[in-house]
Structure formats: structure tokens, C-alpha cells
Amino acid sequence: MPSLKDLRNRIASVKATQKITKAMQMVAAAKLRRAQAAAEAARPYAERMETVLANLAAGVTGSSAPRLIAGTGSDKVHLLLVCTAERGLCGAFNSSIARLARDKALALKAEGKTVKIICVGKKGYDLLKRQFEKDIIELIDLRSFKQVGYANAETIAQNVLSRFAAGEFDVATVFFSKFKSVISQLPTAQRIIPAEIPAGTKVIEAVYDYEPDEGEILETLLPRNLTVQVLRALLENAASEQGARMSAMDSATRNAGEMIKKQTQLYNRSRQAMITKELIEIISGAEAL
Amino acid sequence: MATFKFELVSPERILFSGEVVSVIVPSIEGEMTVLAGHAPLVATLKTGIVFVQTTGNNGKDFFVNGGLVEINAASTTILAEQGRFLEDVNAAVLDQEILSAETKLTGSQDEDEKKRLQDTLVQLREFKHVFEGRKAA
Numbered sequence: 001m002p003s004l005k006d007l008r009n010r011i012a013s014v015k016a017t018q019k020i021t022k023a024m025q026m027v028a029a030a031k032l033r034r035a036q037a038a039a040e041a042a043r044p045y046a047e048r049m050e051t052v053l054a055n056l057a058a059g060v061t062g063s064s065a066p067r068l069i070a071g072t073g074s075d076k077v078h079l080l081l082v083c084t085a086e087r088g089l090c091g092a093f094n095s096s097i098a099r100l101a102r103d104k105a106l107a108l109k110a111e112g113k114t115v116k117i118i119c120v121g122k123k124g125y126d127l128l129k130r131q132f133e134k135d136i137i138e139l140i141d142l143r144s145f146k147q148v149g150y151a152n153a154e155t156i157a158q159n160v161l162s163r164f165a166a167g168e169f170d171v172a173t174v175f176f177s178k179f180k181s182v183i184s185q186l187p188t189a190q191r192i193i194p195a196e197i198p199a200g201t202k203v204i205e206a207v208y209d210y211e212p213d214e215g216e217i218l219e220t221l222l223p224r225n226l227t228v229q230v231l232r233a234l235l236e237n238a239a240s241e242q243g244a245r246m247s248a249m250d251s252a253t254r255n256a257g258e259m260i261k262k263q264t265q266l267y268n269r270s271r272q273a274m275i276t277k278e279l280i281e282i283i284s285g286a287e288a289l
Numbered sequence: 290m291a292t293f294k295f296e297l298v299s300p301e302r303i304l305f306s307g308e309v310v311s312v313i314v315p316s317i318e319g320e321m322t323v324l325a326g327h328a329p330l331v332a333t334l335k336t337g338i339v340f341v342q343t344t345g346n347n348g349k350d351f352f353v354n355g356g357l358v359e360i361n362a363a364s365t366t367i368l369a370e371q372g373r374f375l376e377d378v379n380a381a382v383l384d385q386e387i388l389s390a391e392t393k394l395t396g397s398q399d400e401d402e403k404k405r406l407q408d409t410l411v412q413l414r415e416f417k418h419v420f421e422g423r424k425a426a
Contacts, residue, residue: 044303048298048368049368052357052359052366055359150300208329208361210331211330211332217333220357224370231300
């Protein structure tokens with residue numbers, strides 16, 4: 001039976017924790033609004049880009065097609081670009097992305113393919129390094145950036161492109177969490193090299209004229225598409241992270257509240273038991289006289 | 290008048306979406322007017338003004354800096370690298386763009402990149418000149 005002082009201390013510490021989780025929840029809620037707006041604003045451009053690319057890609061099949069659309073012709077080496085958060089305490093957000101990446105990596109390895117991993121965000125690295133120490137070729141740290149933007153995405157895309165140009169891999173897939181709502185984020189894998197044409201995209205079969213010429217347009221469009229897709233992954237991730245943190249902290253606050261209630265009840269009970277015990281002692285002492 | 294579906298999208302937001310009568314696009318090889326039933330075309334854009342004619346006499350101007358236009362039977366889409374409403378553009382904004390292009394140019398190592406930035410810079414300066422002339426008129 002814990003003493004009254006122990007109980008009091010315990011209640012005080014749970015209350016302090018509750019204050020912290022409450023504050024974190026409110027901070028996440030405020031950040032979420034901005035992140036969500038940014039993610040939603042970036043969607044139309046990325047989607048239109050995909051449609052345009054799908055239309056173009058339908059017209060350029062064959063040996064003349066650029067490698068960013070057609071691929072290198074083999075799929076021996078896979079690059080996994082795992083985008084996660086820099087910070088924890090956001091529920092299953094990081095671990096669900098890492099799990100998706102891990103499953104994919106193991107499946108590829110079982111098929112005898114080589115896997116290379118680039119981690120964007122420290123948490124994904126922490127989760128994957130034990131199992132894939134040798135496969136992780138780089139950790140991209142975005143901690144110093146408060147708000148990820150086009151410039152960050154461009155740096156990452158350039159990095160990936162130069163590796164592709166150097167023939168370091170054949171297929172690249174980006175892992176991120178799609179923001180559906182505050183309580184639901186969907187871990188997603190998207191192939192970015194060769195560019196994936198999403199199923200259900202209505203392809204308009206047309207013979208396009210090109211100005212200045214086909215090669216030059218695709219040469220600028222494809223790298224930009226990569227940047228845009230990476231940017232989308234980063235922005236969706238940022239919104240998902242805040243959403244996940246908000247709901248995780250909300251339930252943490254609620255749990256703390258419940259715990260306080262239980263402990264207070266226990267505290268009051270033992271206090272009353274003590275008073276009753278003392279009264280009995282006094283009364284029986286008086287009766288004995 | 291025959292209309293067609295037109296969208297102008299920048300990475301930050303959708304600037305315009307709707308049925309239009311005609312669009313004047315600053316393509317890299319000169320300005321062109323797109324009407325309903327235009328042949329399928331993909332063209333890169335230079336710095337300039339996109340003029341969108343929504344109905345007989347109404348229109349809207351947009352400023353775009355780089356990007357591309359895709360024209361097909363169903364719709365016309367401009368994917369602008371940078372896009373704004375023209376009324377949001379002033380000399381200060383253009384100077385800012387010119388400055389950032391200049392900074393990138395000095396920092397760049399890659400030859401292709403340098404050439405591209407040089408082109409952008411020339412276009413921006415040219416546009417600024419036109420823009421100021423337009424305002425004075």
C-alpha cells in the first residue's frame with residue numbers, strides 16, 4: 001500500500017506529463033493547419049504534371065524514349081527513398097513508413113535484387129539501420145529546415161538524378177505517408193524512376209507537336225517531375241506527421257486524465273481509511289478508560 | 290463562341306481553371322493564341338504574360354516565368370514554374386527574380402544549367418522592359 005505522500009507525488013508527476021502532452025497537441029494542431037494547406041496546394045500541380053507526363057509517355061514508347069520514362073532496361077538495383085520525420089512522439093507515423101519500406105526491401109532481397117536506401121529524416125534511419133546497416137547509402141537531414149520547400153525537394157531530386165546518371169540504380173521508389181485526414185494517414189510507396197503512370201489516368205492518345213523539340217522538352221520536364229513528386233512526398237509527410245502527432249498527443253492527454261482520476265480516487269480512499277482508523281483508535285481508547 | 294477547358298497551375302496553387310474562349314501563351318518560339326480545336330501541342334514557355342479571354346469581352350492577365358503548355362483535344366493546361374496574377378507583379382518583384390537568377394548563375398557550375406539560367410535572365414530583363422513600357426502607356 002503506497003503512502004499518501006507517494007500517491008500525491010505520483011498524481012503531481014502525471015499532471016505535469018499531461019500538461020506537456022496537451023501543449024504538444026496544441027502545437028501540432030497549429031502546425032498541422034499550415035502543413036495541410038501546403039500539402040493540399042501542391043496536389044493539383046503534381047497531379048496535372050502526372051497527367052501531362054502520362055499523355056506524353058504514351059507517345060514516346062520505343063527505343064527513343066528517355067531512360068527516366070522507359071527505365072534502364074533492367075531492374076537489378078533498387079533505390080528506396082524513405083521519407084520520415086525528424087522527431088518522434090507521433091504515434092505509428094514513422095514506424096508504419098519504415099515497416100512498408102522494410103517489407104519492400106526484404107521482398108526485393110528475396111528475389112535476389114540489390115537494395116540501396118536513402119533515408120530522408122532521422123527517425124526512418126534509426127528504425128532501419130539495425131537491419132539494413134550496409135544498404136543505407138545516405139541520410140538526408142532536414143532538421144535545420146523549419147518548413148520544407150521546393151529547394152529541399154530539388155536538392156534531393158538532384159542527388160537521386162546524379163546517382164541515376166552514374167548508373168547506381170535502375171528503379172527508384174519513394175516511401176511517404178499520404179495525408180488523408182487528421183486521424184488517418186496512409187503509408188504509400190510510389191515509383192519515381194521510371195516514372196509511374198498511375199492506374200486510372202485517362203491517357204489521351206494524340207500525336208503532339210513539340211516546340212522547340214521533343215527531346216528538349218522531356219529533358220527539362222522529367223527532372224522537374226521528379227522534383228515535384230519528391231516535394232509532394234515531403235509536404236504530404238509534413239502534414240501527416242503533425243496529424244499523427246496531434247492524435248497521439250490527444251490520446252496521451254486523455255490517458256493521463258484517466259490515470260489522474262484513478263490515482264485521486266485511490267488517494268481519497270486511503271486518506272479516509274486512515275481517518276477512520278484514527279477515529280476508531282481514539283474512540284476505543286476513550287471507551288477503555 | 291466555342292470554348293475549351295483551360296487550367297493554369299503553379300506549384301503553389303491553381304491560378305485559373307474554367308472554360309475560356311482563347312488563351313495567348315508566351316511560348317519559347319513566340320506568342321501564340323490558342324482557340325478551341327487547336328492541334329495537340331507541347332511547348333515550353335518563356336517569361337511573359339498569359340492572357341485568358343473568358344467570354345466575349347472579359348479577360349484576365351497572368352505573369353508566368355518558365356514552365357510548359359500542353360494542348361490536347363480535351364483541355365489546355367499550363368504548368369508554370371512560377372505564376373502570379375499580373376496585378377501582383379511590380380518592378381520590385383521582377384528585380385527580386387532577376388537578382389535570384391543572377392545569384393544562381395554565379396553559384397552554378399554546370400554548363401547546361403548556366404546556359405538555362407542565362408536564358409532566363411535575358412527573358413526576365415526583356416520582360417521587365419516590356420512591363421515598364423506597358424505601364425507607362
